[in-house]
Structures are given as structure tokens and as C-alpha cells.
Amino acid sequence: MGLAVLPPDFEEEVVHPVSRKYDDYQDDSDTSMDDANGRPSKRFRLSQPAASQIVLPGETITDDTQWMRGHGTYMTDSSTTIIATLAGILKTTNKLLSVAPLRARYTPEIGDLVVGRIVEVQKNRWKVDVAAPLLAQLPLSSINLPGGVLRRRTTADELQMRNYFQEGDLVVAEVQQVGSSDNTASLHTRSLKYGKLRNGTFLAVSGTGGGGGVVRSRRQVFTINSGAQSGGDVDVILGVNGYIWLSKHVQQADDQGRMSGGVSISNLDDVVSTAIYSSQNDDIGEGTRREIARISECIKILAEDGVRVDEDTVIKAYEAAVDAEMSVADQAGTGTRVSEEVRRRIVDAAIH
Amino acid sequence: MPSLASSSPFSPAELAYLHTSLSSVPPLRPDARSLGTDFRPLRAETGVLPAVNGSAHVGFSDGREAIVGVKLEVEKTVERKNTGLKYHVDSAMDIDMDEDERRKQAMGKQEWVTLTLTVPGLRDDDPNLAFLEEMLREPLAVPLSTAPQSDNSYTMSLQDSLVINSRWHWHVYVDVLLISPNGLASYPLPLLSMAAHLALRDTRIPKLKSEGEEDPVADDDWMASTYLYPRKVVTTSPRPPVILLVLVVGENVIFDPSREELAVADGIVAVSIASSTDDDKDCKVLAVRMVDSPARDTMKGIPQSEEPQKGVDVPGVWRPRVGGVKRSVLKAVIKSVVVDGVARDVMSGLDGFLNLEDGADAGANAV
Numbered sequence: 001m002g003l004a005v006l007p008p009d010f011e012e013e014v015v016h017p018v019s020r021k022y023d024d025y026q027d028d029s030d031t032s033m034d035d036a037n038g039r040p041s042k043r044f045r046l047s048q049p050a051a052s053q054i055v056l057p058g059e060t061i062t063d064d065t066q067w068m069r070g071h072g073t074y075m076t077d078s079s080t081t082i083i084a085t086l087a088g089i090l091k092t093t094n095k096l097l098s099v100a101p102l103r104a105r106y107t108p109e110i111g112d113l114v115v116g117r118i119v120e121v122q123k124n125r126w127k128v129d130v131a132a133p134l135l136a137q138l139p140l141s142s143i144n145l146p147g148g149v150l151r152r153r154t155t156a157d158e159l160q161m162r163n164y165f166q167e168g169d170l171v172v173a174e175v176q177q178v179g180s181s182d183n184t185a186s187l188h189t190r191s192l193k194y195g196k197l198r199n200g201t202f203l204a205v206s207g208t209g210g211g212g213g214v215v216r217s218r219r220q221v222f223t224i225n226s227g228a229q230s231g232g233d234v235d236v237i238l239g240v241n242g243y244i245w246l247s248k249h250v251q252q253a254d255d256q257g258r259m260s261g262g263v264s265i266s267n268l269d270d271v272v273s274t275a276i277y278s279s280q281n282d283d284i285g286e287g288t289r290r291e292i293a294r295i296s297e298c299i300k301i302l303a304e305d306g307v308r309v310d311e312d313t314v315i316k317a318y319e320a321a322v323d324a325e326m327s328v329a330d331q332a333g334t335g336t337r338v339s340e341e342v343r344r345r346i347v348d349a350a351i352h
Numbered sequence: 353m354p355s356l357a358s359s360s361p362f363s364p365a366e367l368a369y370l371h372t373s374l375s376s377v378p379p380l381r382p383d384a385r386s387l388g389t390d391f392r393p394l395r396a397e398t399g400v401l402p403a404v405n406g407s408a409h410v411g412f413s414d415g416r417e418a419i420v421g422v423k424l425e426v427e428k429t430v431e432r433k434n435t436g437l438k439y440h441v442d443s444a445m446d447i448d449m450d451e452d453e454r455r456k457q458a459m460g461k462q463e464w465v466t467l468t469l470t471v472p473g474l475r476d477d478d479p480n481l482a483f484l485e486e487m488l489r490e491p492l493a494v495p496l497s498t499a500p501q502s503d504n505s506y507t508m509s510l511q512d513s514l515v516i517n518s519r520w521h522w523h524v525y526v527d528v529l530l531i532s533p534n535g536l537a538s539y540p541l542p543l544l545s546m547a548a549h550l551a552l553r554d555t556r557i558p559k560l561k562s563e564g565e566e567d568p569v570a571d572d573d574w575m576a577s578t579y580l581y582p583r584k585v586v587t588t589s590p591r592p593p594v595i596l597l598v599l600v601v602g603e604n605v606i607f608d609p610s611r612e613e614l615a616v617a618d619g620i621v622a623v624s625i626a627s628s629t630d631d632d633k634d635c636k637v638l639a640v641r642m643v644d645s646p647a648r649d650t651m652k653g654i655p656q657s658e659e660p661q662k663g664v665d666v667p668g669v670w671r672p673r674v675g676g677v678k679r680s681v682l683k684a685v686i687k688s689v690v691v692d693g694v695a696r697d698v699m700s701g702l703d704g705f706l707n708l709e710d711g712a713d714a715g716a717n718a719v
Contacts, residue, residue: 003698005546006394007395007396007709008396168361168363201370202366281365290384294384
């Protein structure tokens with residue numbers, strides 16, 4: 001209740017890295033990176049305490065010849081000066097200098113599970129936003145059409161492409177191919193695991209590349225059991241590109257798969273119906289909705305604090321949030337928002 | 353009325369989910385806020401800019417930030433041309449002539465308050481921008497003193513306090529810069545109005561060495577300057593207005609909506625409030641405006657079964673909203689703002705922040 005207006009967090013005093021390893025070898029020409037005096041004295045805190053040094057594109061890192069240039073750096077042919085090409089944290093591995101970007105766009109790789117949003121319907125393909133530098137494409141030939149896999153794609157299908165996916169729709173898909181020249185991803189949804197998303201809510205954190213965010217892991221799709229909170233199970237789809245879908249767990253898909261002995265080319269046409277392209281939500285209980293909102297907050301907190309998001313951290317963070325809510329409810333009765341204390345506990349639980 | 357340009361569309365399934373969640377009682381908000389009246393905390397600081405009379409920097413937790421600078425300039429007062437008409441109206445209202453004369457002298461004009469809004473990447477003549485600008489400026493320039501008050505509780509509006517003498521006045525320039533990752537999509541009206549509010553309360557008027565009808569000469573001593581709005585606040589002291597964005601979904605009234613919540617609004621209402629001059633009320637409503645809901649231009653959902661009958665709602669399928677708010681719901685909006693004390697909470701939150709900052713300043717000076 002009410003509005004809380006807080007003064008800004010002051011950034012920790014910038015420690016000038018006098019004892020930084022490669023500083024010992026520098027000469028005077030390399031002053032640009034220590035010149036922190038021009039910065040405003042107070043500003044909002046970055047996502048993580050800036051204990052390490054941040055370089056900007058074009059900034060000279062060093063001109064000492066003993067250093068090798070790594071990712072995110074550049075060196076002209078004529079000189080020995082190493083220049084940063086990314087805005088990020090300077091890292092040294094033995095004699096290798098590299099810059100880890102603060103945030104990066106997703107680079108598609110074959111086999112990645114991604115969540116994407118349709119932005120354009122074209123003649124025989126959809127253009128999908130997957131947080132990559134370029135839009136991914138989803139050809140009409142790479143989706144399951146009602147009526148079976150061996151059906152020819154006709155012009156009739158092209159005319160009713162919006163019946164399958166329309167602008168704004170969310171899909172979960174797999175990267176089938178990556179263009180050799182420009183790294184455009186080509187997606188496919190030819191499995192019952194993939195397709196249109198419904199019964200839930202979407203959130204975006206940064207994908208692989210930046211500091212926190214979703215990382216490639218063993219399982220990108222899992223179910224959180226929130227039975228104790230009177231909510232049903234919640235399905236979590238962590239797209240490698242940082243797009244996340246949280247939805248009510250639907251039993252049906254699994255059962256059908258089990259009955260018919262798994263999905264294969266031979267029985268695909270029986271299972272695929274027009275129903276998979278509807279955007280009608282099932283009846284979702286309030287408990288489930290509340291848990292979905294809670295998990296979404298947990299993931300946002302993890303991403304903001306630069307913690308990687310995977311099955312392990314999400315489940316731990318969610319459990320911590322539930323515990324914290326219970327203890328807060330015991331004390332005050334009104335735990336309106338995720339407080340700083342709860343936030344800290346969530347992050348702690350996820351890291352350890 | 354311009355509609356909100358949404359940067360990325362939502363899928364019909366998402367919209368249906370959000371709408372059902374928000375219309376349940378109590379509303380289940382996507383960011384786990386438990387009440388419709390919950391505000392997200394915001395970060396603020398005042399006095400950030402060097403060469404202005406007052407400034408503020410406000411940041412929302414979703415990454416939007418606004419920087420406001422307030423600049424005062426001395427300007428020559430142009431004589432009113434249509435005085436004849438004015439007198440005619442006044443005499444028709446049958447007000448005592450002396451009283452009228454005295455008030456007339458102290459009256460400011462709307463044009464003395466200028467507000468500009470800058471959003472990187474948007475043209476100056478963008479209709480959304482112009483609309484927002486006017487919406488922010490309008491409540492500032494409301495003449496509060498039109499209703500005759502008893503002498504002790506007589507308060508002046510912003511423009512009336514700008515009068516120096518009959519020939520000179522101050523001109524207030526409020527410049528707002530919005531830094532937002534998604535432009536105007538998450539309708540930044542409350543952020544901008546709170547930033548402007550804090551900047552105006554930080555604004556100081558230089559002390560004048562001239563007196564009466566002399567040409568104004570300002571005192572060089574900045575410490576001698578006075579605040580445009582008095583810093584010592586009691587409940588009835590004048591404060592700059594604040595605009596609240598209120599969302600209506602079903603029967604629910606929701607404050608401080610996030611971008612997701614805005615996307616499924618049945619109606620969006622902007623309520624500008626000011627601290628009341630009456631002792632028994634905390635706040636009063638200056639203006640109520642309807643804002644077009646972005647839910648109007650969305651794609652409709654596809655139902656599972658084939659026969660979608662005209663005009664029949666299938667539960668769980670998104671249907672674009674047509675806009676319009678019921679009278680009873682609008683009444684509920686005003687009631688929760690004024691009677692249930694949301695306006696009071698917002699004002700006291702802003703007061704509390706300024707007190708905190710004053711305390712910090714005093715502490716810093718003492719050291």
C-alpha cells in the first residue's frame with residue numbers, strides 16, 4: 001500500500017585498480033582507462049556492483065606487446081595497441097585480454113530450444129523474433145500441419161497461414177539451421193513438444209552471452225510442483241535465447257504420447273489436430289496463476305542480480321521465495337511485495 | 353485521442369491469460385503485487401542539474417527514467433487586450449469591485465507555464481508526445497484561486513505565485529527528458545508527472561533586491577532564495593499536481609499499471625490530483641481523462657472448436673476490447689483515489705522523500 005520513493009543507491013566507491021596485474025607493465029600513454037574522474041559522483045547502481053573494470057568500445061586497453069588479444073578486442077595491423085570492441089568487463093586469463101559484454105544478443109546454434117514471437121507473416125514462412133540480431137524464419141514446411149506430415153503444402157495452406165500463427169503469437173521451436181553468411185536461424189516445430197504457446201505468461205531476460213540470464217543446460221523444459229501452495233504444477237520453458245514461458249502444466253500431451261508409444265512420423269497425423277493451433281486458454285485456477293506470478297518474479301530477480309537462470313537456480317529460488325513468504329506472513333501478515341530481505345534470500349538460495 | 357503505440361504485440365493467449373488474472377477478485381497481478389493499489393517503489397533524487405532553478409531525476413524499477421529541469425525567467429507582462437470582456441463577465445458575476453480588483457492584480461496567466469517533453473527517437477510533433485505534454489502541463493496551469501476562499505486558507509496557484517509586480521512576472525520552463533527502453537509503450541505519464549512534481553518542489557525563486565513596481569533585480573545570494581512551493585508542508589499547503597494512471601479491468605481498479613497490465617485494459621483513466629485547500633479533505637481531483645486502451649488493436653484469439661458464433665464469448669479466448677467504461681466503474685476509480693486515500697498515500701510518499709532528503713542535507717551540512 002502506498003508509494004515508496006527511495007533515494008538512489010550510491011555506487012560503491014570505484015576502487016582504482018592499482019594492484020591490477022597488468023597495470024604493473026603499463027606505461028604513461030595508457031591513462032584513458034583509469035580516468036574515472038569525469039564520471040558523475042552519484043548514479044544508479046548497475047545490475048552488479050562494478051568491482052571489476054568496465055571498458056567501452058574504442059577504449060584503449062593497453063599497448064604493451066606482452067598481451068594477447070581475445071574476444072571483444074581489436075588490434076590494428078600497424079600498431080600493438082589493443083582496443084575494446086564491446087562494452088563490458090575486462091577479463092585476463094594468463095596473458096590473454098578479453099572483454100565479456102555486459103549484455104549481448106543471442107547467437108543461434110543448431111539444436112537450441114528457443115521461444116519466439118511471430119512478427120511477420122510472409123508468403124510461405126513466418127518471421128520470428130528470437131532476440132537474435134536478425135529475425136529467425138519459420139518456413140511453412142517446417143511446421144506440423146493438421147492432417148499429417150505427408151501432406152503436400154498447397155497454395156490453400158499459404159492462404160490460411162494466419163490460422164496457424166499470426167502476428168504476436170508465441171512459439172516454442174528448435175533451431176534447425178543457421179545461415180552460413182549472416183547467422184539467421186531457421187526454426188522448426190515438427191514435434192509435439194513444440195508449437196504455439198498458451199495457458200500462461202511470458203517474460204524476457206537476457207539469453208546466453210551476457211552476465212546473467214538463461215544458459216544452455218541439460219533440460220530447458222521442466223515442471224515445478226507447487227502442490228504445497230494449492231497451485232497445480234507449473235511448466236517452465238527456458239528458451240536459450242532468454243525468452244521464458246511459464247504455463248499451467250497440461251497432462252494431456254504426455255498421456256497421449258505414452259499411449260501411442262511416443263510421437264513418431266507414423267502416428268503424427270493422428271495426434272495433430274487443429275486444436276494445437278488454437279489460442280484458447282484452459283481454465284486455470286487462481287492458485288496456479290499466483291504461483292506463475294511468483295516464479296516469474298523469482299526469475300526476474302535472478303536475472304537482475306546477474307545470476308544464471310537454469311532448472312536448478314529457478315527451483316531453488318522458488319523454494320526460497322515460498323519459505324520467505326511463509327515466515328513473513330507469520331510476522332506481519334501483509335507481505336505485499338518482494339522486499340529487499342526476501343530478494344536477498346532468493347539470490348542466496350540460488351547461488352548456493 | 354491518440355492510442356498507445358505498443359512496441360511488440362502480445363499473443364491472444366497471453367492477453368486472455370492476463371485479462372482473466374486481472375479481472376479476478378482480488379486482481380492477480382503479473383508481477384505478484386497483492387493489491388490493486390500497490391505502487392512499485394521508485395528511486396528519486398533532486399538537485400541533479402547545475403544551471404537550473406530546480407531539478408529531479410526519477411527512475412522506475414522497470415528501467416524507465418525521467419530527468420526534469422525547471423528554469424525561471426523574468427518576463428515583461430503584456431497588458432491584457434480583452435479587458436472589456438473580462439470586466440463584463442466579472443460584473444455579471446456580481447462580485448465586489450474592490451475584491452475583484454485586488455484578485456485581478458495577483459492573477460497569472462496560463463502561458464507563463466511552458467512544459468516540453470523530449471523522448472529520444474520521437475519527432476517533436478509526434479501526436480502522442482504533444483498529447484502527453486499537454487496532459488502534463490494542463491493541471492499545472494489550473495487557476496486554483498477562482499473559488500473565493502476564507503482569508504486564512506487562501507492559497508495561490510502556480511501561475512499566480514509567478515507575479516512579481518504589475519509589469520513583470522516569472523516564466524516557468526519545465527523541461528522533461530524521458531529515457532525509456534520501450535518508448536511510450538508503457539504509458540509514462542505517472543513517472544513524468546512525479547518527476548515534474550519533485551523538480552517543482554525543488555525549485556527556488558531568487559530573492560529580489562527590488563521592491564514594489566521597480567524593475568526586478570535579483571539577489572546574487574542563492575542561499576537567500578525561497579522555494580516556489582513552501583517546503584514546510586502541512587496537509588493544506590499547495591503542492592504541484594500529480595497525475596495517476598488508473599487501469600480498469602472488469603470491475604477492478606488498478607493503480608501503477610505495468611506494460612503487460614496496460615495491454616489488456618478495458619479502460620485507462622488519467623486522474624490528476626492536487627492537495628486540497630479545504631481542511632477536511634486531503635486531495636481534490638483536477639481532471640479526469642480517458643486514454644485509449646492498446647487492447648483495442650490486438651488480434652483476436654482462435655477458439656478450439658470451429659464454430660465461433662457472433663457476439664458469444666468463449667471463456668479463455670481473447671476478444672479485442674472496444675473501449676468505454678461504465679459509469680459505476682468510473683465512480684469507483686474516483687472513490688479509490690479520493691476517499692480511499694490513494695492520492696493521500698502518493699502525496700505523503702513524495703513528502704516523505706523530500707523530508708528524507710532535507711534530513712540528509714542537514715546531516716551533511718552538520719558534518
